[in-house]
Amino acid sequence: MSKIQSDPVLNQSWAMIIPCDHPGWPAFAFPLRNSILPAQLKVPERATKILAPVVVRAGDTVRLWRQESSLRIEVAGTSEGNGGLGDLVKVRLLRRNTDNQSITEQFSGIVRGPFDVEMKP
Numbered sequence: 001m002s003k004i005q006s007d008p009v010l011n012q013s014w015a016m017i018i019p020c021d022h023p024g025w026p027a028f029a030f031p032l033r034n035s036i037l038p039a040q041l042k043v044p045e046r047a048t049k050i051l052a053p054v055v056v057r058a059g060d061t062v063r064l065w066r067q068e069s070s071l072r073i074e075v076a077g078t079s080e081g082n083g084g085l086g087d088l089v090k091v092r093l094l095r096r097n098t099d100n101q102s103i104t105e106q107f108s109g110i111v112r113g114p115f116d117v118e119m120k121p
Contacts, residue, residue, distance in 0.1 A: 003015075005029065017029075017030065031053075056082065056083045057082050059079065061078060061115065064091045064107060085111055091108070093106070
């Protein structure tokens, strides 16, 4: 990690990482979760936990799925929050009612990849 960049207005911090094998390339910016600043910049183990990239963002259309022994269900939904791999996010489904009204349902799921959320049992 090269440095920590902070934005006090947004109350957000980013770890700026420059690849060692290509120091001339632009730095990668990874958001620090909950604006946690590491005590020192040379903590590689801790950096992997803090710097987990967000792969699902609030408002993304995601595939919400559930797999059981002989059944797989997949539906499209809208993510209600940001999440990295293994994080829990809420997903909103919109389904049509017969009275021309919309009914919103909300589920929780675990982020398994970009736009991919596994429904919690």
